[in-house]
Amino acid sequence: MSRRNTFAAMFVIAISWSSLTAVAQSDVTPSGDPVAPRAVRLIAPLDASEANSRRFFGRIAARETVSLSFEVGGRLVDFPILEGSAVPKGSTLARLDQEPFVRAQERAVLALEQAERDAERAGTLAASNVTSEVRAQDARTARDLADVALRDAREAVVDAVLTAPFDGIVAARIAETFSNVEPGQPILRLHDMSQVRVEIEVPERVLLNVGDPEAISFSGTLPNKVSVDLKLVEFEAQTGRVGQSFRVALAIPDAAASGLIPGSTMTVVAQLPQTDSGAILPQSAILAEAGGGFEVMVFRPGEGTTGTIERRAVRVFAPRGKAFEVEGLKPGERIVAAGGHLLRDGETVRIYDGLTVEEP
Known part of the structure; x- marks a missing residue:
């Protein structure tokens, strides 16, 4: 073997020995002290039923909630109900001044009586050929119109009183007492x-x-x-x-x-309907395998706050936004929340419990 080949072989052996030494000393500091276990944050998977x-x-x-109003216009003289009060169905909520409607009803009664007399007289004259049948028909039409006007006047008297259409609570008074209101103008709101x-x-x-x-x-x-x-x-x-x-x-x-x-x-x-089984984990806790599968880092408790890591294959399905449903975990197991790719199977770790400050 030439000196060049011998030197190359010795160099390769030296490099290999250095690598082995580095691996053997990876768990110790340069001073020879043991390296503190890596801190990891753990999470407990959420049961799929709870996630629903x-x-x-x-x-x-x-x-x-409806806005109530009068079907006729007039002066609002009686508005006794208060906001927030309960009112039974049929109770009086507000009342307009009745006098104008009563007078209109009386005029309608008199007009109908006169129209009935005119229709009767015209019919008698038409039968005697003193007047034409057309005039008798016009008189009967005027009588019928007077009857309709009387019914309208009577309904106006009733419509001048606003009653509760159902059991409810007064939500708001919109109009004020003694104000003039128009037909259809909201007076109050009722729940x-x-x-x-x-x-x-x-x-x-x-x-x-x-x-x-x-x-x-x-x-x-x-x-x-x-x-x-x-x-x-x-x-x-x-x-x-x-x-x-x-x-x-x-x-x-x-x-x-x-x-x-x-x-x-x-x-x-x-x-929500229960259609799933398994556990819910955040995306950061799931690792992708080279072969296309998925893994998680399961924490195995040890002494105190330390433990070891177990790499476990799981089945991932049913995406839930930024989380996934997984199968392959046992009840009560805790998982490394993030950074699992930096850990190795069997590595000793400690539970991260927040930042601590040592007193000098």
């Missing part, structure tokens, strides 16, 4: 409390993933901390302009709706 639950901010609402509801905004992606809103189970916590089941009543078949969410209305049981006022708040929990 959503919490929403809800607002109490009436079945509907229909025959069915108390809670309205929530459900994100578009939630309803799209479920498909049928009827498959979602809803429950809510009332202001007095009582939990009740809620029933889906209706939802808007279009998203709002902001937030891409659907407004969903849920009915509160009558037994629990007493004392609830529109505008108050409650928490609503939506339980």
Whole structure:
């Protein structure tokens, strides 16, 4: 062997020995002290059934809120109801000055009596050929018109009194007492409390993933901390302009709706259909294998806050935004949240519990 070949062989051996020495000394510092275990942050996978639950901010609402008005115009002289007061169906809410309507009714009565006399006289004259049949027909038409005018006058007297069309709560008084109002002018707003509801905004992606809103189970916590089941009543078949969410209305049981006022708040929990199994992990905790599979770094507890790392293959499916559903984990196991590619199987690590500052 030539001197050149001998030197090359010795160089390769030296490099190999240096590499082996570096590997053997990778767990010690340059001074020979053991290297502190690498700190890792651990997470507990979320059960898929828990991930199917959503919490929403809800607002109490009436079945509907309507603006009430008079069908006739006049002077508002009686407006006794107060905002926030409960009113039964048929109770008087407001009243216009009755005198003009009573006088109009009396004029209509007199006009009808005169029209009836004219029609009778014209009919007699037409029968005697003193006047034409056309004039008799005109007289009968005038009588019929007078009868219609009387019915209108009587209805106007009734319409001058505004009554509650349903059991409700006065939301707001719009007009003022002794003011002149026009037909159709809103006088007050009334909440229909025959069915108390809670309205929530459900994100578009939630309803799209479920498909049928009827498959979602809803429950809510009332202001007095009582939990009740809620029933889906209706939802808007279009998203709002902001937030891409659907407004969903849920009915509160009558037994629990007493004392609830529109505008108050409650928490609503939506339980989505359970179609998945496994655990939910963030994307950062999942490692991709060279062969196309997936792995996670499982923490095996040791003494104190230390433990060892186990590299385990898992099945990944059902993406959930920035998280994934995985299979292959046991209940109670904790996973390295991020940086798993820097660890090796069997490596000793310690649990990261936040930054600490040593006192001098």
